Amino acid sequence: MQKTLTLHLVSEATGQTLDSVARACIAQFPNTDVRLRHWNLVRTQIQLRRVLRNIARERGPVMSSLTDPTLQADMEAGCASLQVRLLDVLDNALHFLTEETGEKATRHPGGQYIMDENYYQRIEAMHYVLAHDDGQEVKGLDNADVILVGVSRVSKTPTCFYLANRGLKAANVPLVMGIEPPDSLFSTKKPVVGLTIDPERLIEIRRNRLSQMVPGKHHATAVADYAYVDLEKVKEELHWARRLCRRHNWPVIDVTRRSIEETSAAILDLIEGA
The missing domain is CATH 3.40.50.2300 (Response regulator)
Structure with a gap:
């Protein structure tokens, strides 16, 4: 009991x-x-x-x-x-x-909680994350402290916000198979870190997300038809993203069993050890 x-x-x-x-x-x-x-x-x-x-x-x-x-x-x-x-x-x-x-x-x-230089640094970092979330304002990537890349729903955005609360300007750029990432991602000198996840866990997260977006009582049937949650296609998508990161020597962190805090700690270790 x-x-x-x-x-x-x-x-x-x-x-x-x-x-x-x-x-x-x-x-x-x-x-x-x-x-x-x-x-x-x-x-x-x-x-x-x-x-x-x-x-x-x-x-x-x-x-x-x-x-x-x-x-x-x-x-x-x-x-x-x-x-x-x-x-x-x-x-x-x-x-x-x-x-x-x-x-x-x-x-x-x-x-x-005093409003010192560190406080304003965190506020500035938060504004940066908002402006550079999900591939927005890619021209500003050279102002980032770190850039996160990964397929949809691998926790890029919440990780960026957590890092901003630590005073880091974190941008994130989605990796979409079949669409070339922006040139500025390959030319920047700032650290780029890839996030990956177990395919079955990713499908679970995506299904939950889609169930909130698809209208009608039969949304489960509609969700099943999405390539977004097809196991083989998701495996292919993740494999493609890993190959891209390997080709450009970007370190990759598996977030499957990590909390946002643990993922952020691993990113900070990578940055400080660079």
Whole structure:
């Protein structure tokens, strides 16, 4: 029988860091159904009291990334009163870095979200991805940090957006069998990375996509007639794309069993190792 656990995440900022840590940990406990409750932008004692009332109504352990010492103390007292466990995910890391740097932590809420040069770099990268998605604006490929190529539905676009959030300008160019890619793709000095996938997995993704697009109640029959999802044609398409990448010495990443994050990490390794 699967166990159910309510886990409260309390943050002074957007809660993204805390959510990422919690989900990374939760993934290691497949036999427990963990239900997350997010309490973000908690910066006053009034807001914290409201959070504690909600925790009292739906009891469960608490993970906190509060940095303000007063709020931290109130959070500890509140959890002790409710007899629920509390883990401060930042405290040990802050103590560790204080000892290593000799500098006292500022304890500034949301300090990682300041609008500095890196912030504007990410915004610029996001604009670039929007302008250069799916083969648009191929004349601007020389401004990219990386160019992704691959057949339809191999996760080029979401990977580009993830890379943009890391500050990289990522363009993507679709490879369509029978249509020559743009000349600028072959002349650019920027790194080009091919994405590929298992043909059966690709067909599954494409069928799901087509089922949302084809009108009428008999869309399954219509989908079956598409060469887009014919196994032999998809195998041929993927083989052609791999040959193209090999001919131009573009590294290829198989995304079949990779998340967007894992694919992006592999791309970053390729770029940094170039």
